[in-house]
Amino acid sequence: MTLSATRFHGILAVVLMSLPATAQEIDNLTAAYSEDGRYFTEDDVPTYNVAEDGTVDWMTYSGFRRYHSECHVCHGPEGEGSSYAPALKKSAIDMDYYDFVDVVTNGRQKVNAAEHSVMPAFGENPNVMCYLDDIYVYLKARGADVVPRGRPGKKEGKSDVIREDENACLEG
């Protein structure tokens, strides 16, 4: 948890001060490299990429679609949260990628006198699991406020590798 907290502070600094991460800080947002249309941080964690003219990467665009199919009926539009479930645009920034994956895959319960909050396990749902990284990077882009509410306008094309992986995942 200490590691997560450190990362969290690192991210805040980046977001609030809009400064590039220094070598000592762990930057969980900035794309360090891309591979077949997907973008990753220095730590190989999936992330978004927004070009200067506003063009978003395919995964972020795809995440917008999948989020509004699978998640928004509980979590509200565009990761903003609702009267029913928390704002995921914050969770995607606050949580470590691997914790995020864990909660989506296995679910989580907060049931007590004051709240009845239950996140289901989506581990066996291909409509979620095959697009987990898409949803994650979209929410991170929302949380970092680099993608506005609404449907992203300009987007990169879908790479052959992404298409092949998607088909393999859905059929598997």
Added chain:
Amino acid sequence: MKRLFALTAAAALCAPAATFASESVQAEIDNADQWVLQTGDYKNQRYSQLDQINKENVGDLQVSWTFSTGVLRGHEGSPLVVGDTMYVHTPFPNIVYALDLADEGRIIWKYEPKQDPSVIPVMCCDTVNRGVAYADGKIFLHQADTKVVALDAQSGEVLWEAQNGDPSIGETNTATVLPVNDKIIVGISGGEFGVRGSVTAYDMNSGEQVWRAYSMGPDSDTLIDPENTTHLGKPVGPDSGTNTWEGDQWKIGGGTTWGWYSYDAEENLVYYGTGNPSTWNPAQRPGDNRWSMTIMARDADTGMAKWLYQMTPHDEWDYDGINEMILTEQEVDGEMRKLLTHFDRNGLAYTMDRVSGELLVAEKYDPAVNWTTGVDMDPASETYGRPAVVAEYSTEHNGEDVNSTGICPAALGTKDQQPAAYSPQTELMYVPTNHVCMDYEPFRVSYTAGQPYVGATLSMYPAPDSHGGMGNFIAWDNTSGEIKWSIPEQFSVWSGALATAGGVVFYGTLEGYLKAVDAETGDELYKFKTPSGIIGNVMTYSHGGKQYVGILSGVGGWAGIGLAAGLTNPNDGLGAVGGYAALSDYTALGGQLTVFALPD
């Protein structure tokens, strides 16, 4: 289990040979001091004969007393009043309180079922519950996990329990039940999980299942008689519940039954509507997808369908047909008719002859509705009764992975479940509506039992080129198919209306206001801001010679999910994004009953 069995057996033995509880329920309904069904009466009119509070004095209304339910979730439905007792229900965990009106609302008993919280996330769009029903000295609760429970109204003791569905495959419940004859009629939710919808009748005294009618499937499942069940006057023919589906898609076909039920004792018919076919991606289910999106008239004792009318064949927008069926007796073209009026999610208001199933009126009740140019009303036409779909707004026509924009209404419909009211004094219907449009992009999804099965991306925004608000409260003439007056509201009106003999109509708003308006003119006569947004239904009762008006506050449901952060119009460009009101700027979670009365 043994104890339950013993109780069931005892109940069965004690029951008179042929109980017709609906007669006793009708007698309880006829006592205007009470509110014994969620719908006010069997006709779903939500009209009260009480007139102590009237259009002259309603402006003096004051809060008389309040009660916190202890649950912070969307509060739909309303309390009941039977004699000196008020019954208040809550969202999950579905607590029921019996309050003593003769003793300042003291809690006589409290029933809290034990339910597996894993049912919570399977409930699309909040853990709402639209309330309990009363009949024959019993309170009937249909829990989130689809367990139907009969409680002794005096003691709160469990008389019987029946498990109606399986939450592990996405079957849940949000609806109330309807006590009819010696039966309890119950529905089911889960259209977004590929559940095949059904309506089930349980024996009121034993909890034994009497009949079940599925929305689709072979005739033996749907309780449809190929020769005697009609669609717009014609026999439906064999296998009508499978022959408009491709392959086995009907097995996960949706058509769930989570709305309201009405009953005509003379005809012994129960009326209700079925929900959307699943998935939301129309390309994955070619055909009309019968009998999703259908108004059903079924025999209360056997479940056999007398007539059906499919409003939205092959749905492409999630326009569930589950909204209430309001039964009235009115003159049409100089002739008294037994009518059924239904305000559908698809934006059309239908007036039908409820005995024959003849379609009399089908008109838009929000001028923004644009997906159809109207319904073919020519009985000689091949497309009789079908809505003409505008290609631009057809998500089927535009295809998978294409974003169809500017469709009105949005998926939540011109009206959702929030029930309208009817006043026999004015012969008008008072309708809480949404004024919201959408972009809709369908795509391929695969089915996993117990997992969401949606298959479309939605963006919603206030109807363009209008007043900027997301709702209207309208008065509707159901025989001419015209709006008489319309009150613009900042947010969707998600509260059930109440009309009274005092010439007043009540409704709640998402900001939390209880409002009273003049039934003739729509002029606002009174408003009071309750602690949380209102998605519950207004009710009234009289105790000790004094009339009261009660409403549950507690924002949530689809409205709380969709509107909490405000809406944006993705087509407005970056400058306008965030320009619409966010519900979270006006209200927060709550769970409270507020009861109003005139000053002494």
